[in-house]
Amino acid sequence: MNLLDYVADRWDRLSLQAWLHVSEVVQSTLIAAVIGVLIGVAVYRSPIGSAVATALASTILTIPSFALLGLLIPVFGLGALPTVIALVLYALLPITRNTIVGLAGVDPAVTDAAKGIGMSRTAVLTRVELRLAWPAILAGMRVSTQMLMGIAVIAAYAKGPGLGSEVFSGLTRAGSANATNQALAGTLGVVILALLLEGVYFLIARFTISRGIRG
Amino acid sequence: MAENVSGVEIQLENVTKRYPGTREPAVKDFTMTIPAGKIVILVGPSGCGKTTTMRMINRLIEPSSGRITIGGEDALKLNGDALRRKVGYAIQQAGLFPHFTVAQNIAVVPGLLDWDKKQISERVDEMMDLVGLDPAVYRDRYPRQLSGGQQQRVGVARALAADPPVLLMDEPFGAVDPITRGNLQDELLRLQLELRKTIVFVTHDFDEAVKLGDKIAVLGDQSTIQQYDTPEAILANPANDMVAGFVGAGASLKQLTLLRVRDVDYHDDALTVVAPDSSPSDLRRQMTEKGKTYALVLDARKRPQRWVHVRDLSTASTLASVGRPVGDMVSTQSTLQDALEAILSEGGNAVVTGSRGEYVGTIDITTVTDTIQQLREEHDAGSAAS
Amino acid sequence: MSSTTEIQGFSTESGSRRADRVRLFAQPVAVVVIVGLVLVWAFTRSNDSIEAESIQAGVLLDKTWEHVLITLVVAAIVVGIGVPLGMVLTRSWARPVAPLFIAIANIGQAAPALGVLVLFFLWTEWDGLWAAALPIAFYSLLPVLRNTIVGIQSVDPALVDAGKGIGMSSSGVLFRIEVPLAVPLILAGLRTSLVLAVGTATLAFFVNGGGLGELVDTGYKLNRVSVLVVGAVLAVGLALLVDWVGALLEEYLGPKGLT
Numbered sequence: 001m002n003l004l005d006y007v008a009d010r011w012d013r014l015s016l017q018a019w020l021h022v023s024e025v026v027q028s029t030l031i032a033a034v035i036g037v038l039i040g041v042a043v044y045r046s047p048i049g050s051a052v053a054t055a056l057a058s059t060i061l062t063i064p065s066f067a068l069l070g071l072l073i074p075v076f077g078l079g080a081l082p083t084v085i086a087l088v089l090y091a092l093l094p095i096t097r098n099t100i101v102g103l104a105g106v107d108p109a110v111t112d113a114a115k116g117i118g119m120s121r122t123a124v125l126t127r128v129e130l131r132l133a134w135p136a137i138l139a140g141m142r143v144s145t146q147m148l149m150g151i152a153v154i155a156a157y158a159k160g161p162g163l164g165s166e167v168f169s170g171l172t173r174a175g176s177a178n179a180t181n182q183a184l185a186g187t188l189g190v191v192i193l194a195l196l197l198e199g200v201y202f203l204i205a206r207f208t209i210s211r212g213i214r215g
Numbered sequence: 216m217a218e219n220v221s222g223v224e225i226q227l228e229n230v231t232k233r234y235p236g237t238r239e240p241a242v243k244d245f246t247m248t249i250p251a252g253k254i255v256i257l258v259g260p261s262g263c264g265k266t267t268t269m270r271m272i273n274r275l276i277e278p279s280s281g282r283i284t285i286g287g288e289d290a291l292k293l294n295g296d297a298l299r300r301k302v303g304y305a306i307q308q309a310g311l312f313p314h315f316t317v318a319q320n321i322a323v324v325p326g327l328l329d330w331d332k333k334q335i336s337e338r339v340d341e342m343m344d345l346v347g348l349d350p351a352v353y354r355d356r357y358p359r360q361l362s363g364g365q366q367q368r369v370g371v372a373r374a375l376a377a378d379p380p381v382l383l384m385d386e387p388f389g390a391v392d393p394i395t396r397g398n399l400q401d402e403l404l405r406l407q408l409e410l411r412k413t414i415v416f417v418t419h420d421f422d423e424a425v426k427l428g429d430k431i432a433v434l435g436d437q438s439t440i441q442q443y444d445t446p447e448a449i450l451a452n453p454a455n456d457m458v459a460g461f462v463g464a465g466a467s468l469k470q471l472t473l474l475r476v477r478d479v480d481y482h483d484d485a486l487t488v489v490a491p492d493s494s495p496s497d498l499r500r501q502m503t504e505k506g507k508t509y510a511l512v513l514d515a516r517k518r519p520q521r522w523v524h525v526r527d528l529s530t531a532s533t534l535a536s537v538g539r540p541v542g543d544m545v546s547t548q549s550t551l552q553d554a555l556e557a558i559l560s561e562g563g564n565a566v567v568t569g570s571r572g573e574y575v576g577t578i579d580i581t582t583v584t585d586t587i588q589q590l591r592e593e594h595d596a597g598s599a600a601s
Numbered sequence: 602m603s604s605t606t607e608i609q610g611f612s613t614e615s616g617s618r619r620a621d622r623v624r625l626f627a628q629p630v631a632v633v634v635i636v637g638l639v640l641v642w643a644f645t646r647s648n649d650s651i652e653a654e655s656i657q658a659g660v661l662l663d664k665t666w667e668h669v670l671i672t673l674v675v676a677a678i679v680v681g682i683g684v685p686l687g688m689v690l691t692r693s694w695a696r697p698v699a700p701l702f703i704a705i706a707n708i709g710q711a712a713p714a715l716g717v718l719v720l721f722f723l724w725t726e727w728d729g730l731w732a733a734a735l736p737i738a739f740y741s742l743l744p745v746l747r748n749t750i751v752g753i754q755s756v757d758p759a760l761v762d763a764g765k766g767i768g769m770s771s772s773g774v775l776f777r778i779e780v781p782l783a784v785p786l787i788l789a790g791l792r793t794s795l796v797l798a799v800g801t802a803t804l805a806f807f808v809n810g811g812g813l814g815e816l817v818d819t820g821y822k823l824n825r826v827s828v829l830v831v832g833a834v835l836a837v838g839l840a841l842l843v844d845w846v847g848a849l850l851e852e853y854l855g856p857k858g859l860t
Contacts, residue, residue, distance in 0.1 A: 107308075107310070107313075109306060109307065109308050109309075109310040110310050110311070110312060110313070112275070112306060112310060113304065113306055113309070113310025113311070113312075113370075114310075114312070115275055115299070116273060116275055116299060116304035116306065116310075116383075117299060117300070117303075117304050117323060117324050117327075117373065117374070118296050118297070118298075118299035118300030118301075118302075118324060118327055119296070119323070119327065120296045123327075128312055131314050132313065132314060210313075210314035210315070210357070211357060212313045212314045212315065212316065212357030212358060212359060213313050213314045213357075213359075
């Protein structure tokens with residue numbers, strides 16, 4: 001059986017797994033975005049706070065994903081929960097880092113003017129600073145999503161949902177007829193989905209970043 | 216000058232700013248009355264506390280002690296954000312919001328004050344007209360698509376959008392090239408003629424202070440007032456060595472910047488023609504009749520467009536493209552120094568325009584040299600008498 | 602926006618010098634403390650026979666050494682291929698094909714590491730060290746390759762001109778001006794590659810390549826949390842140490858006089 005026949009044959013299962021894969025990655029990215037932006041907003045005015053937050057987040061990123069997953073299994077068991085926790089933790093660094101860099105990069109003259117013409121503290125943050133940092137935040141989310149697509153494959157080890165299970169069954173059935181097809185379908189599926197998400201990010205950037213600050 | 220003053224008086228009494236952990240206050244016991252409808256310049260070396268002083272008026276910096284009233288109202292009792300919505304604020308490099316269009320930038324304060332949409336939109340167009348930016352062209356542009364001078368105009372329009380009685384300006388023209396700066400200064404004076412706001416203007420450039428100020432306060436360390444008087448008085452009679460040092464050399468020549476085009480006899484006898492209403496052959500006939508070799512082509516709103524020599528007309532089919540475009544112009548508000556520069560760059564005559572950019576006359580080198588001559592004679596007479 | 606250095610790809614760089622300083626000191630200390638505590642705990646608790654089979658110095662050292670070996674081999678391949686390839690691709694005659702190589706390396710990194718590892722295993726039917734090291738190297742190549750190219754391309758053309766102007770040959774210009782100035786970026790890429798390599802090496806046991814991942818797997822399969830935790834913590838400690846070594850390299854091998 002060649003790859004195309006295989007995919008056509010197992011389309012129902014593969015498309016469901018593809019959907020689950022994207023869904024867990026996107027949800028984890030969104031959770032991480034909320035947390036990361038909140039952390040960024042909380043610390044960006046303090047150089048020491050920024051340093052600690054980014055140092056912590058980048059340390060998390062250094063941890064091998066398989067090791068982190070292993071450590072989460074005894075605590076949270078198997079399935080979606082440890083997977084999402086691991087994915088959110090990994091997604092935090094790029095988003096937090098870019099939020100801090102983005103907010104710190106806002107021209108002080110602009111925030112001074114915003115205060116000077118009578119914007120409240122919250123308005124300065126939501127209408128000016130976060131809007132100006134948004135391209136950087138979105139770029140961080142994009143990097144996170146791409147990273148998570150690969151890590152989510154490993155999460156299938158902890159019985160997490162998604163295309164990783166294809167790769168694992170391909171591995172355990174090494175030598176049997178469809179082993180390679182299965183692993184290939186899982187791997188290529190992730191690559192294709194990652195490219196599609198890249199396109200989605202491009203569109204989001206197109207529609208949410210003001211023309212005045214688009215690169 | 217019309218006395219429809221819309222500005223209000225600002226009083227600072229014993230205002231002091233002390234930052235935690237510093238021995239000496241940044242601003243010490245500052246008392247000053249800023250008269251309604253006047254431009255008052257705070258000028259001094261960098262670090263003297265002039266910006267801190269100004270920022271205490273809209274409470275971007277909270278005074279440690281003292282009293283500030285704006286139009287009789289105690290500024291320190293108001294909510295800071297509400298206060299700032301009533302005080303215009305323009306800064307160096309404009310501080311425009313890069314993600315907002317020009318119109319959105321100008322609309323911010325009216326929006327914060329909950330004006331209705333239609334009113335805001337009309338106001339935006341009005342403000343853009345006021346600062347000389349065509350709304351049809353610039354409304355939907357973003358700041359980065361504007362030149363430095365245009366950004367600065369938008370900054371001023373934004374500061375004035377909610378019609379505040381008071382305008383604070385912190386080195387607003389510090390980051391643009393000298394020619395643009397001169398134009399912006401002229402425009403500010405033109406605006407002020409109509410608006411009569413109370414303007415507090417911070418600069419370290421004494422020439423700018425002399426050009427713009429109704430009154431100048433020369434400040435020393437900790438914002439101590441060295442002298443607070445009219446530019447003429449400070450130039451003629453510096454209160455102490457520090458002020459004299461600041462005034463610098465050539466004080467009498469600097470007085471050239473105190474004289475404006477409207478104060479001298481410029482010519483108003485150039486032959487002008489409104490382009491859409493006339494044809495090259497008409498103009499040629501008129502020029503022959505009046506014995507002129509040059510004529511000035513105006514647009515429908517009487518704004519100068521092109522210089523035309525009589526010989527250009529023989530081959531021309533329309534007045535819209537004949538001759539050469541008018542280069543540097545001066546307004547009646549411009550100083551003689553600016554006029555001199557425009558005359559030199561135009562090579563003979565510079566066009567003088569009125570408050571809406573319409574033609575009012577021309578000025579040439581002899582007018583300026585005559586004035587210099589006159590000034591020198593007065594100065595000599597003055598020193599001979601003393 | 603001013604001098605924002607938002608980072609566009611995978612990288613553990615914090616984007617802040619101060620944060621890097623914090624990590625330079627805190628990371629090795631944290632590793633020693635955490636790994637020490639876990640080892641003390643693992644060796645002093647009463648292990649059953651299954652646990653005792655894994656939790657003994659010989660096994661732990663073996664697995665750690667396998668892990669380090671894979672990482673070293675990957676690092677050697679990445680530096681040996683990535684840097685020269687990057688240098689070649691910046692030569693004017695090779696510019697047309699440079700995007701092709703970058704694209705291949707990009708896809709290599711966009712593909713899930715585990716998928717690359719498993720597919721290589723299924724296709725070649727090799728196993729052991731090389732079955733793990735080669736796909737991991739392919740997967741980790743991009744940061745070094747890209748940073749070498751970007752580093753050399755971003756050297757001020759005036760300096761290259763000056764080099765030629767004083768009579769340097771083109772290889773003289775490359776090795777005495779362009780490469781030295783690109784070193785900081787190349788080192789940053791190497792650090793990222795190392796982190797990717799040491800992390801992916803935990804998956805090597807899937808293709809019989811050993812490494813600390815095997816302990817995690819053993820602990821999980823045999824339901825022995827202690828073994829799982831020891832393996833995972835050692836893997837974390839090793840990764841943090843490798844990252845720290847990368848940071849030290851960046852700090853001390855970067856040419857002085859550049860900021």
